[in-house]
Amino acid sequence: MTDVKNIIDGIFSGSKVPLAKAITIIENDLAGKKQLLKEIYKNTGKAYRVGITGPPGAGKSTLTNQIIKLLSSHNYKVGVIAVDPTSPFTGGALLGDRIRMSESALLENVFIRSMATRGSLGGLSKSTSDVCDVLDASGKDFILVETVGVGQTELDIAGTADTTIVTLVPESGDSVQTLKAGLMEIADIFVVNKSDRQGADNIASSLRNIIHLKPESEDKWDIKVLKTIASENEGIEELLKEIKRHQRHLTKSGFLDIKRKHHLRNKVKELVNESLKVNFWNEENEKYLNENMEKIGFKLKDPYTLADEISARKFSI
């Protein structure tokens, strides 16, 4: 535990090694994790959190990399989490994309961490938000979380980010109408990347039409559609301006506080729900479930009656 104390002090001083150690503790759920997160919490809240998501092949890594370089050149301290939804078969096929980003990792004021999901997406959301907290406590000005829009991750990213950027490419055009409800719901900024390709204007105007149909949000933010060519570093300055415009909008309107409190409230609820489950499914209740599965199999009992019975058991613990 004294080790954790040292790590915490190291985080506050902004050094990279303790930061890396802390993230490893969080990622692998090692001893000291809770103490670490409890103690750094008071130092969080200063960094501005930007989520970058979108379908595979949208160029999110390249885009993120350009944003990192731009922020770094303005002397901002930048923390980056690249969430890699590793295929359980190949064990990490996205590595190529990360190589470009690792050059930026050599910059003094940039810290980049790749996190793999290893098939299970469930635990990732909590870890990502915990790692954001650690980066935040280490004195970063901006935290970028980049993740492919896979499974639940794009909703989780919006559950921790102040600004969420949804990145698409002209090729996404055909399916904009059928675009994931989730992606549409979470975007604060739309980026059409690789916008030198055919169809860029089409998809941009389709997106604007869809945005137009959306009922005005509570905070009255007007979602813009920007065009970038990340590989040529085109449109990145405009994107950063738009991020800052959103930041100002949220800050002035008071919605930044509301949004962050909302995220924190969800986090507390999830922690509680998780601990309810863990506490409930002890050996005894698992055994009761397993014994009764035979009856379910033979149709002597139905799943709903069994669930009622098991739920009632919690009062007798």
Add this chain to the structure above:
Amino acid sequence: MTDVKNIIDGIFSGSKVPLAKAITIIENDLAGKKQLLKEIYKNTGKAYRVGITGPPGAGKSTLTNQIIKLLSSHNYKVGVIAVDPTSPFTGGALLGDRIRMSESALLENVFIRSMATRGSLGGLSKSTSDVCDVLDASGKDFILVETVGVGQTELDIAGTADTTIVTLVPESGDSVQTLKAGLMEIADIFVVNKSDRQGADNIASSLRNIIHLKPESEDKWDIKVLKTIASENEGIEELLKEIKRHQRHLTKSGFLDIKRKHHLRNKVKELVNESLKVNFWNEENEKYLNENMEKIGFKLKDPYTLADEISARKFSI
């Protein structure tokens, strides 16, 4: 409640109207839902459940429609659930795709139901599996569940299907390497649809390579990659043969029982977990959470400590 009794009798007789009523009860969580599900359970287990998933634009609806027609022509009774991840902005853009399918709905031995997610994907998985049970109890031979690979849905589909078909198109080729971990994990059969387009052989062989890298599954099923052109009705007979080959494989090896028991066990656990949450978050505990969010905001308390405190409250209820 006598109404529910009538509906249940109607389901067992295989008529369409009570079936539709029952699904409405489930979808909208109306009174009588639990009684209905409890009472029909003993009549489930006879239908073979096939899930069809994949990215937007893969032609899943057309493919599903051809499978329906083929099954129907063989005099099988077919139930279909088309899960429509409605965009919260447009309120259901996929309608066009459904029109073709609705022709099949006129067939005597086919029952088709569209279910919309309305933004929230969470509740859908449970409803889908409940609706499968109702279709099953109504005497269907095959139940097809078609859903776009969005959010959690493709994992949920595998959590209720006996055979899961993952549909891709040649255009998916670029991103096969970065394909959703989830999709790779759940496929019993891969279909490359629109296989007259360029790149079909490439993606098929990429898929075979990835399958080859995968450690052998417990039930020793060899996943095949089939090519179809659903719009021309090409490859559908071969696909049905492959579905039946999988069905025989699962039945003979005893893994059908194991798989179904596994699904049921997860279902009971989820029902219990849901009721734990609902019971726990009563007015009193919500109030405690809300009161303490102020302290969290002012950094007087951290979220982890608050979650511990709240979790401990359950013992004092």
